[in-house]
Amino acid sequence: MRILALATLLLLPPTLPAQTFVRIGVGATLSSTLVGEVIQAPISQRQSFAPTGQVILGWALPSGYRVGAELRYAHGTLDVDDNGTSDDLGRLATLLVGIMADGPLRGQFRWEAAVGMLRYRPAEATGIFRDGTPAPLTLGAGISWHRPLTPTIDLVIAGRYDFHSFTTDRLTREGYSSSQGVHRGALLLAVERGF
Amino acid sequence: MRRVLPGLLAMVAVLGCSDLLPPPGVDPYEYRREIPIEGGVFRVAFHWPRQMLPLKIWIADTDPLRPMLTRAIALWQTVFVYGEFRAELVTEPEAADIVVRNTVAPSLNRASLRLESLARQCTGATDYVVDTERAEIVLPLEVYAWSRIGPTGEGLEECYEITVLHELGHALGILNHSLDSRDLMFGDPTVNGFSEQDRATALAATHHPSNVVPVRR
Numbered sequence: 001m002r003i004l005a006l007a008t009l010l011l012l013p014p015t016l017p018a019q020t021f022v023r024i025g026v027g028a029t030l031s032s033t034l035v036g037e038v039i040q041a042p043i044s045q046r047q048s049f050a051p052t053g054q055v056i057l058g059w060a061l062p063s064g065y066r067v068g069a070e071l072r073y074a075h076g077t078l079d080v081d082d083n084g085t086s087d088d089l090g091r092l093a094t095l096l097v098g099i100m101a102d103g104p105l106r107g108q109f110r111w112e113a114a115v116g117m118l119r120y121r122p123a124e125a126t127g128i129f130r131d132g133t134p135a136p137l138t139l140g141a142g143i144s145w146h147r148p149l150t151p152t153i154d155l156v157i158a159g160r161y162d163f164h165s166f167t168t169d170r171l172t173r174e175g176y177s178s179s180q181g182v183h184r185g186a187l188l189l190a191v192e193r194g195f
Numbered sequence: 196m197r198r199v200l201p202g203l204l205a206m207v208a209v210l211g212c213s214d215l216l217p218p219p220g221v222d223p224y225e226y227r228r229e230i231p232i233e234g235g236v237f238r239v240a241f242h243w244p245r246q247m248l249p250l251k252i253w254i255a256d257t258d259p260l261r262p263m264l265t266r267a268i269a270l271w272q273t274v275f276v277y278g279e280f281r282a283e284l285v286t287e288p289e290a291a292d293i294v295v296r297n298t299v300a301p302s303l304n305r306a307s308l309r310l311e312s313l314a315r316q317c318t319g320a321t322d323y324v325v326d327t328e329r330a331e332i333v334l335p336l337e338v339y340a341w342s343r344i345g346p347t348g349e350g351l352e353e354c355y356e357i358t359v360l361h362e363l364g365h366a367l368g369i370l371n372h373s374l375d376s377r378d379l380m381f382g383d384p385t386v387n388g389f390s391e392q393d394r395a396t397a398l399a400a401t402h403h404p405s406n407v408v409p410v411r412r
Contacts, residue, residue, distance in 0.1 A: 035276070037217040040402040043277050080245075080277050087245045089278040127278050167215060174276065175218025 019060040021068070023156060025190025027052045029074040029094075032183040034166050035128060035176070041083035045128070047092050050076030054188050056100060065103040070114060072096040072186070078122060091123035096138060096162075108147060114140040118164055131169035138164040146192070156190040223396035224378070226403075228370035230308060230327060237327040239308070242279075242368040242401045243292075247409065249281035253291035253335075260297045260340055263352075263359040271363055274394050279401040280367055292409070293336045293366050295359070300339040310365040310372075312358050313383050316344050316351045319358035321365035331410045338362045357387050364393070368400040 029050045036044030051074070058068020078092035098116015105111045118138040122129040140162030146154045167179040229236040243250060252268065254261050268282045288294050300320040303309050308323040319340040324333040340358045342351055361384045372382040378390045389397075 035215050037215075039398055040404070043402070045277060082245055082277065082279075085245045087248065087278060126272065128276055130273065165213065171215065171276070177216045177218075178213055180215040181213045 020195040021056075021058050021060065021066070021192055022195075023054070023056040023058070023068075023190045023192040025054040025156065025158065025188040027054070027158075027186055027188035027190075029072075029076070029184055029186040031074075031076075031094075033180065034182060035171060035180055043080065043082045045078060045080045045089070047074070047094065048076040048079045048088075050074035050094070052186055052188065054186075054190060056192075058100070060194075065101060067099065067101045070096065070098050070100045070116065074186070078127070089127055093121040095119045095121060098138065098140075100140075102144065105143065108145055110144050110146065112140075112142040112144055112158065112160065114138075114142075114160070114162065116140075118162075128168050128170050131173060134166065134168050136164040136166060138162050142186075149191070152194050154192040154194075156188075156192050158186075158188045158190060160186040160188065162186075220398075221391045221395045223399040224373045224375070224380070224392055225371045226369045226396050226400040228308060228310075230325060232327050237325075239323075239325060239370055239407055240368075240400075240403055241323075241332060241370065241405050241407050241409075242403070243409065244405075245279075247292065248278070249283045250292045251285040251290055252282050252293045252295060253285050253288040254295040258295070258297050260295060260355055260359055263340075263355045264295050264363075266356065267360040267363045270360060270388070271367060271397070274389060274397050275401070279398075288335070291335045293338060295338045295340075295362075297341060298339060299341045300337075308370070310362075310370065311382075312361045314354045314358060314385070316348060316354035317342050317358050319362040321362045323370075325407065330407045332407045334409050334411045336366050338366055353387060357384050360387070364397065367397060368405075369396055370400075 029052045031047040033044045033046045054072045056068045056070045058066050060066045073095050075093045078089040080087040096116050096118050098114050100114040102110045102112040117135045119135045120133045142160035144158035163183045165179040166182045227238050227240045229238050310321045312319040322337040373380045379393045
């Protein structure tokens with residue numbers, strides 16, 4: 001329903017106030033290890049390669065910079081690498097809710113920065129998520145390339161890197177200390193409509 | 196932006212390079228089992244291959260051990276962080292990796308390895324058929340628990356809970372008994388849960404290289 005509303009927004013005649021834009025994109029996210037150790041042999045788990053959807057609703061500032069609210073949803077699985085053997089522990093999605101900013105870089109390129117909360121959404125409350133799911137603060141940066149398709153619609157290709165510090169209540173309860181730096185990369189193809 | 200960027204990069208470098216540190220482990224007890232063979236002993240070390248997970252466990256719908264088995268599966272699953280043990284109940288015993296019955300264990304085959312637990316109200320047994328020549332374990336594993344005090348009696352339900360939990364530990368690959376009465380895997384178990392040693396032993400058994408493979412014949 002939300003996607004339908006946003007798609008409608010993209011197709012609407014330009015009646016909203018100027019300097020507003022909507023971006024809808026799809027792509028993929030890759031994540032580094034969430035938790036890993038050596039128990040006789042190396043073992044680790046991470047979110048798998050995850051198809052990703054992104055929605056940004058933003059506003060252009062007179063200075064040329066833009067700010068916006070961003071939702072990015074990556075739908076993968078929780079994968080275990082047990083000494084070279086892979087295992088799938090079920091669905092694991094992540095939902096980033098945050099704010100982003102971008103600005104001109106050179107030519108059709110723009111830099112992007114984002115900050116937000118990343119909510120982990122496993123299919124079941126088991127394993128590392130048995131005692132709850134974390135929502136760590138996430139910082140990100142990236143570059144986007146914009147190509148005008150019409151006077152109000154751009155094609156956008158964006159590369160995004162973000163990182164956060166990961167642990168869960170279960171891991172803390174089990175005696176795991178510190179936290180895991182998790183790095184994620186996403187490549188997104190989007191259309192952006194200005195109003 | 197130029198003033199903020201170095202700070203952000205420093206934060207990324209510090210937080211991004213950190214790793215979770217696993218807890219210091221306690222020593223496991225012996226979980227392997229020596230079987231006499233011609234000219235020596237065969238020390239069996241077994242755990243289920245990941246490819247077989249979730250394990251298929253059969254128990255009759257009307258079996259009084261069924262709720263204890265469901266509980267035991269759920270509890271053993273909580274021991275592991277990486278999904279090393281997962282199991283589901285199946286409706287066909289022919290498809291099962293493990294079969295559980297509330298009946299007295301039959302007389303032992305020559306090729307079988309029996310792991311028993313002896314509580315006052317009930318007894319449990321887990322039978323492995325080990326082919327030492329082929330280094331194979333023949334499926335299904337058979338788990339039994341039966342009453343020593345008749346069909347009902349004080350403490351029987353808890354005895355079944357402890358015994359089924361204990362026997363499932365054997366079926367996971369803990370092929371020996373602890374010598375500490377505070378452990379679930381003590382030969383005459385009285386605790387209805389896991390000690391740190393039980394957890395450490397289950398982890399060790401699950402991650403130590405297996406020298407037998409489960410087969411169906």
